[in-house]
Amino acid sequence: MATQNTFPALKNDLILRAARGDRVEKTPVWVMRQAGRYLPEFREFRKQHDFFTICRTPELACEVTLQPIRRFDLDAAIIFSDILVIPQAMGLTVEMVPGKGPHFPQPLQTPSDLARLKLPVDVNQELGYVFKAITLTRQKLEGKVPLIGFCGAPWTLMSYMIEGGGSPTLSKSKAWLYAHPDASHQLLQSITDVCIEYLEGQVAAGAQLLQVFESHAGLLGREQFLQFSLPYLKQIASKLKANLQAKNLPIVPIIVFAKGAHYALKELSDTEYDVVGLDWTMEPREARHCVGETVTLQGNLDPCALYSPKEDIRAAVKKMAEGFGSQRWIANLGHGIYPDMNPEHLRTFIDSVHEFTQQEN
Numbered sequence: 001m002a003t004q005n006t007f008p009a010l011k012n013d014l015i016l017r018a019a020r021g022d023r024v025e026k027t028p029v030w031v032m033r034q035a036g037r038y039l040p041e042f043r044e045f046r047k048q049h050d051f052f053t054i055c056r057t058p059e060l061a062c063e064v065t066l067q068p069i070r071r072f073d074l075d076a077a078i079i080f081s082d083i084l085v086i087p088q089a090m091g092l093t094v095e096m097v098p099g100k101g102p103h104f105p106q107p108l109q110t111p112s113d114l115a116r117l118k119l120p121v122d123v124n125q126e127l128g129y130v131f132k133a134i135t136l137t138r139q140k141l142e143g144k145v146p147l148i149g150f151c152g153a154p155w156t157l158m159s160y161m162i163e164g165g166g167s168p169t170l171s172k173s174k175a176w177l178y179a180h181p182d183a184s185h186q187l188l189q190s191i192t193d194v195c196i197e198y199l200e201g202q203v204a205a206g207a208q209l210l211q212v213f214e215s216h217a218g219l220l221g222r223e224q225f226l227q228f229s230l231p232y233l234k235q236i237a238s239k240l241k242a243n244l245q246a247k248n249l250p251i252v253p254i255i256v257f258a259k260g261a262h263y264a265l266k267e268l269s270d271t272e273y274d275v276v277g278l279d280w281t282m283e284p285r286e287a288r289h290c291v292g293e294t295v296t297l298q299g300n301l302d303p304c305a306l307y308s309p310k311e312d313i314r315a316a317v318k319k320m321a322e323g324f325g326s327q328r329w330i331a332n333l334g335h336g337i338y339p340d341m342n343p344e345h346l347r348t349f350i351d352s353v354h355e356f357t358q359q360e361n
């Protein structure tokens with residue numbers, strides 16, 4: 001495996017500086033789901049390759065990761081994969097149904113189904129293909145921008161494993177929290193253990209920044225979030241950092257994105273995460289006031305705002321930049337970009353972030 005010092009020298013470290021709270025001359029920007037179906041080159045690629053085949057083949061995952069980097073002036077790449085590779089590594093089958101999304105033919109139904117999970121997971125064996133994709137992509141990036149690694153957070157992954165796919169209510173998985181709290185904690189802990197080892201492996205392979213996606217926080221109330229999500233998110237950041245230190249690996253910055261968790265913003269900022277991601281329902285000034293000055297914020301334009309005419313996108317970016325201020329901010333959308341977005345509107349978003357924030361500094 002390549003070690004950190006055999007990789008090409010980094011030419012743009014804006015996002016790493018912003019994540020650590022160091023001064024930046026302009027605001028870094030990347031976009032959740034920046035590699036994906038809104039890009040014609042991705043759709044073309046998907047005609048030839050199945051989704052999980054791309055994830056499992058380092059050359060293909062690397063190519064798709066680089067597609068948005070070739071097109072746009074982005075300040076980071078994110079490795080092409082999916083949060084559902086962890087449930088697969090734990091022994092569940094996940095299929096990607098075209099036009100519909102992920103599908104688990106045999107989701108967990110009752111606590112007795114926990115016996116079906118293949119535990120403990122040999123992370124190198126089951127997810128080594130992601131590590132290889134990261135190392136290859138880090139080489140192929142030639143130091144242009146840093147590479148972000150990621151995983152799904154325990155509650156979000158638990159909810160997919162029980163719902164068997166997307167769900168507007170999460171009523172089956174939330175039922176576990178109320179009816180089977182002990183089994184829920186057992187499952188959340190098993191997922192947490194995999195997340196920690198998986199993220200550590202990504203750093204060893206060359207990831208320079210990490211994001212933990214708690215995409216399903218919004219359907220939990222504050223009380224359930226504090227009980228079933230936050231403790232595991234905290235465990236991931238603290239154990240991961242301790243493990244990286246113990247193994248002499250770089251202690252990379254970590255972003256937590258808990259979509260819909262406006263009710264626990266203060267608690268999220270009071271953790272070992274370096275960056276807290278915001279969805280578009282949170283007001284930048286209020287969020288800054290709530291968290292104080294010691295954490296970097298990321299976000300948060302409504303992904304649907306990119307359907308506006310370009311002049312309105314520019315105005316929205318300007319307003320967002322005024323709200324966040326020029327330091328301790330990583331610009332992004334408040335959730336992933338939608339598949340029917342015009343890529344030229346994304347270009348306007350990216351370029352106006354740089355334009356407005358460079359003028360300010």
Ligand code: 1CP
Nearest residue numbers: 032033034035036078079080081082083101166213215336
């Ligand atoms: O560019 C990037 O951001 C890297 C690639 C990436 C990431 C970070 C993909 C590719 N998926 C993800 C994370 C992911 N996957 C999340 C967290 C982010 C978020 O909240 O959106 C989630 C919830 C998933 C699960 C998932 N995978 C969904 C959502 C389904 C639902 O519940 O509504 C879908 C549609 C997928 C498939 C998927 N993952 C990625 C792509 C490009 C696609 C489209 C599949 C295709 O090409 O057919």
